[in-house]
Amino acid sequence: MSFIDHLEALRWHVIRSAIAIVVFTLAAFLAKDFLFHDLILGPSRPDFWTYRMFCQLGQALGSPELCMKELTFDLQNRQMSGQLSMHISTSFIVGLALAFPYTFWELWRFIKPGLYPHERANSRGAVFFVSVLFILGLLFGYFIAAPLSINFLASYQLDATIENQIDLQSYISTLTTMSLSCAFVFELPMIVFFLAKAGLVSPEIMKLYRKHAIVVILIVAAVITPPDVSSQLIVTLPILLLYELSIHIASVVRRKDVSRLNQQLADHQGVA
Template sequence: MSFIDHLEALRWHIIRAAIAVVVFTTGAFFAKDFLFHDLILGPSRNDFWTYRMLCKLGRLFDPTGPCADQVNFIIQNRTMSGQLSMHISTSFLAGIILTFPYLFWELWRFIKPGLYPHERQNSQGAVFFVSVLFVLGILFGYYVAAPLSINFLASYSVDASIENQIDLQSYLGTLTTMTLSCGLVFELPMIVFFLAKAGIVSPEIMQVYRKHAIVVILVIAAVITPPDITAQIIVTIPVLLLYELSIHIARVVRRGDTARLNAKLSQ
């Protein structure tokens, strides 16, 4: 294919992806009650699933003790067009999240014809695993990381006379940042897989720099969570497990490449 033909193919991939985003964004826009009342504002209420589970967990250790700190703050809007702007931007973000598997599939369809046959074979299931890891990261961010952050920041006070009245944009920024950050961090195994295939990363390198990786993971957890040691530990543990899984993936890639090389030499 010529350069112009490649651009034409890319154009149609972009058009199909844009149509999918517009369709899901429109659906999210009209599902305003579910999007905002049930999803977006869910972590701001005491009956949210995560808070109820934490309450039940606390009762296992102390049946008569109180539950975790209750969410106690007011979300408010200070600008005339603030709620409309948030409605549009949040609907667009929801459209991006919902169509992420399809967007990656369109990107993969554009890249795949340029790969060698063995590269296509080695990358089978890439769309599935990337999508699954992203969804797991989004769910972890929404049900674990974001509620813990919101609960801590909303209940923190320097003086009892100061009432927490959180701006809508600030609340949405915290929720979306935590959720999307976890969705991207959970892609670590797939990133390592492709880097190992390219010969850039090896299991030996990852094992040697494991201590450095732990420090980096702790820093990332500190950035995307509030200064609450409990929230940082809860976020750090699954990322460390993903790092160990990535070492195993790199080892499997190395073993497969060595087996193929020996098979070629034996021929």
């Protein structure tokens, strides 16, 4: 295929991805009550699933302080077009998140024909695992990282006379940023898998630079979370676990590559 033919093929993949994003965005926009009352504003109420689970855990451990009876903050809109703007922008963000697996599949369909047969075999299941990790990260961000951060920051007071009246945009920005950031951070094992397949990283290098990686992880957690230690720790711990998992994945890739090379060498010597 010529360069123009490749651009034409890419154009249709982009168009189909854009259509999927628009469809999911419109669906989210039309489902306004569910989107905002149940999904977006859920972590702002004490009956949210995460808070109820922590309350049950507290009762089982004999620690009633884990139960959150109320969240001491009010959400306010201070701009004339604020609620409409947030409705549109939030619907678009939700549309992007819901369409991500299909969008990645379209991108993979464009890349896959250019791979060698052994590269296609090595990357089998890439769309599935990328999608699963994205969804797991999104769920972790929405149900764990974001609500705990919102609860801590909203209930933090310098003095009892100061009321927390939080702007709607600030609340939604915190929720969506943390959820999407966790979703993309959870792709670390797949990124390491492809880098290991390309020979760019190895388990030895990852172990050697583990201390440096911890510093980078702390910096990343500080960037994607609000400025409080609890939120940073909540995000840092799973990233550290993902890094250790990535080391194991790189080791598996190394063993399979060595085994394949040994088999090819044995076959070549047998033919000779």
